[in-house]
Amino acid sequence: MEQRGCDARRARRQWVGCVVAVLLWSVASAQLRYSISEEVNEGTVVGNIAKDLGLDKITLKDRKYRIVSSSTEPLFHVDQNDGVLYVKQKIDREEVCERISICLINLKTILEDPLEVHYVAVEVLDINDHSPSFPEKEKMLEIFESVLPGARIPLQAARDPDVGHFSVQQYKLSPNDHFRLEVKDKGEDGKIPILIVKKSLDREIAESHSLVLTAVDGGKPPKSGDMSILVNVLDVNDNAPVFSQDIYSVMLDENAPVGTTVLQVNATDLDDGPNGDVVYSFSNSVSHRLLSLFDINPSTGELIVKDSIDYEKKNKYEIEIQASDKGLAPLATQKSIIIKIVDVNDNAPEIEVTSFSSSIPEDSRPGTTVALISVNDLDSGLNGKVICSINDEVPFTLSPSSQDRMFLLVTKSPLDREKKSHYIITVHAKDTGQPPLSSEKTISVVVRDVNDNRPEFSLSPYTFYVTE
Structure with missing residues (x-):
């Protein structure tokens, strides 16, 4: 009798513990920024994330503190014992951030149970x-x-x-x-x-x-x-070619097919013979990056698309061309062409489930966080504005997070495993471009059983006949 009483009290304490854990389930986020010089040795300390965020070092390992990275060769790692961020391999700033004035590497770190997300930005300083x-x-x-x-x-x-x-x-x-x-x-x-x-x-x-x-x-x-x-x-050879226009400016849609004519320039030379024949080329000041994107017909002056143009990489180009004659010592005239890139809706939203619980207890209260979802669209303006939703027939809903374009998947009504023990949730993201682009991601959630039903006899009353 005394043993059964102890077991009952222990079961009540465990049940209360589960309820408290569910109530405390939340998603937290923070932002830190460190800086290191490029080429520092492997194992160099970047910063103490746990100390700077005030995290409890004792629980880091149990809560599986880690960096969430899509990179196959991460540049940093965090020690689960003390929360210190280290350099995992030598960093060549020119390789990681070519021609970018401020080289920022953004890291996403998470702890589980309860879920916390912390953002860390590491600036790599040039030497x-x-x-x-x-x-x-x-x-x-x-x-x-x-x-x-x-x-x-x-x-x-x-x-x-x-x-x-x-x-x-x-x-x-x-x-x-x-x-x-x-x-x-x-x-x-x-x-x-x-x-x-x-x-x-x-x-x-x-x-x-x-x-x-x-x-x-x-x-x-x-x-x-x-x-x-x-x-x-x-x-x-005393006359240089003269362009027909003082200013060349044109609009070009991104993703214009290779071979598209951007515009045609024209220059004339008053000299006779070879000294008056004009050929077109790029000026020496044109970078190799522009030479890989555009070409110019030396005879006609047509500027032609040579490779894919991406608005998300650059929305404006200035190309300096020159018109030269064919004299023994050619004379040349330079002219700038301004090309403004027009954005088109060519990127579908990307859905990322950062961390989620594949199973939750059936007695979870409405508002319990199941997953953290981030949605991103590389386009700009209306083409990059995203609307996110889930299927209606599930007892879950999306709640906006404090972080831009991040959502919490939470329960919106009580769960009952005896009625339904498994849910398939489809997250749908659609941008507002014309025509709109969309993407979907499926999440599977299992409802765990809790002891919420009393035993029931199959008959009441039971009748027995016994021989005297």
Whole structure:
């Protein structure tokens, strides 16, 4: 009798514990930001997440504290014993964040039972580990002696994989009497050196001029790279091509088919013969990234789509083209083309179930969190606005989270395993583009049994006949 009483009290305590656990089930989120230099050794401490968030270190391992990452080779890992974030492998900033001024790696960490989500951003700081270099070590230019002071010759820019202050900051030209240097800032495409004639050339006095162009970055001490320039002075082609328009600007839909003509430019040259025949090309200032996306017909001046154009990567391009004649020492004129990319609805919403309970007790109260769902659409504007819903015939609902585009899947009514023990929940996400794109994800939830039914006799009363 005493043993049965102890068992009953123990069962009540376990039941109360389950109820309390359900009531305390919640999703929490926080944001931390650390910074480290690139190329630091494996095992370098990034920060103590548990300490900075005030988490209980003792429970980290039991609650399976971890980083949720879609990367096959994660760059960081967190120690479940103390909550310290470590570098898992050497990080090359130029490889992870090519040409991006601020390199942020966003991590999502979770704890289970109860579910907590914490966001950690790690900024990878650049170090000056590259020297500027030119695509060519030697460059030969041919310039007519009749060229007037002030003539401009764009040169190929030096490349430096580093960013910010550690990228190319200035150019220097070796001392000479006939040329000076001007630098044009092209924003994302860097600084472009332009050779300018400052004094008339005379082939009878000097047939050529040797120059050295030096690119210098902003490191301390600075790193540099050189390119030798040989200027050959030739005789007279005295008219450069002239474009028919002062400004070229055009709109282009993203995902335009390869081979689409963006626009056609036209330039004329007043000279006769080869000196007046015009060919079109890209200026030396055009980056390799643009050369992979666009092509130009040298005869007709048609600018053509060469590869897939993605609005989500870049919504505007400025391309500098040039028209050159066919003289022995060609004269060229540069002109910029502005291409504005028009967004189309080409990305369906992406649904991610970060963490969910595949089974919940049948006595869970309405509002119990079952899963954390994030929805993302790479498009912009109405094309990127997402409406999220689930099927109506289930006792669950979606509740917006404090984080943008995140939802909590919670119970909306009491559950009864004896009536239904398994639910298939379909999460549907649709954007508001025209036409709209949508996606679905299915979640399976099992209802666990609790002791909520008394035993019942099959007959009442029972009648027996016994021989005396």
